[in-house]
Amino acid sequence: MSSLSPQSIELVLLVSLDTEQQMKVRDIRNEEKVRKWMYTDHLISANEHLGWINRLKNDDQQITFAVMGDGSEILGVVSLNAIDSLHKKADWAFYLTESSRGGLGSALEFSFINFVFEQLEMEKLNCEVIEGNDAVVKLHKKFLFQEEGFRRSNIIKNSDRKGVHSLGLTKDEWQSGKKAVREKYSTVFEKFSINIQWQNKEETPRHPIDQIESARAKNNLNWMSILRLALEKSPETAKPIIDEIKHIDREISTLTDKLTAPDPSSTD
């Protein structure tokens, strides 16, 4: 047995981190050796990144964890996507910053599969790997995933069409094979102590700003429905009201400018 104590790893919901930590996830996502294997490989802007995290807050089909090391440093991401509670299935994916690799990927994969089947009570776990990422196909097979197909010429990567491997694992296969996997890779798993911080969304207290944000998003849809109806049924009456809204919007914009304009009373 190793004499070193295991490295403690926490999986924490990305949406619950502060903005500074969330931005560190962007740095990793933008690393050359990560984006190379992602479906979108452009450099992600701060705005795009924060917009994605905002959308995650109201998305029941995705659970995204940041991987955190001993000193709360961000090491990567593990995510569950396309969660389908009717058919008890989901897709998953993960990435790590280069310096943290070397065993951590395997240890995470073992813990995460267990979490998905035992805690989330899924019955099928799928993943997709871009053509050429043979190390990751091999990695998933070590954890009992079976290759279920290869979608030829399925995506565009650097102007080239690439295929995508589809891999899948059933809960039954995992339950009957996981003991052997654990024994086989025990020396790697002993190096890490992995904890997944999980609470159902319903149990997680939401920040009032998040609650306002989702309420406003719903009401925005309602406003657009009213607008559509008004323009359809009585365009002549609706138009002056819309002009008035535009006028007030311009006023709000002028007032907003004042918020960010330099303070004239400041002597700096």
Ligand SMILES: CC(C)(COP(=O)(O)OP(=O)(O)OC[C@H]1O[C@@H](n2cnc3c(N)ncnc32)[C@H](O)[C@@H]1OP(=O)(O)O)[C@@H](O)C(=O)NCCC(=O)NCCS
């Ligand atoms: C996938 C990933 C999270 C695995 O983490 P890791 O810490 O490298 O995983 P491990 O060290 O446990 O390695 C697992 C196996 O893959 C091999 N491997 C991993 N990356 C490799 C690479 N770039 N080249 C060759 N082999 C590699 C390891 O040698 C090991 O094989 P072994 O068990 O036969 O020794 C990490 O490599 C990564 O972030 N890759 C880029 C993003 C990506 O491809 N994500 C998967 C998309 S679903």
